[in-house]
Amino acid sequence: GLSPGNYDWAGNSVCLKDSGAIYLQESNLLAGSSATMSDCVEKLRHLLNLNDEDIQKIVYINPQKLLNNS
Structure with a gap:
């Protein structure tokens, strides 16, 4: 999978955290998870x-x- 960092996904800037959580960069709202x-x-x-x-x-x-x- 991807390493923690900032990515563009579905037209949004998101941040993948070490925990696997994905947050919207602009609002710091939870955008999803990278869990399999x-x-x-x-x-x-x-x-x-x-x-x-x-x-x-x-x-x-x-x-x-x-x-x-x-």
Whole structure:
């Protein structure tokens, strides 16, 4: 991924911090995150003590059901 620093993204000047957070430079408002899906899955697993079956439901099965019903 990108190193911490200033970047242009979607027409905005943003700053990627060491933490992975992305802020708008002009207002210092949170603009997003550079976390990967794997990062998020491991955070969920750790914080909520989820097993592989629960993780699969959250990141694959439930979103797939939602998309198929729309």
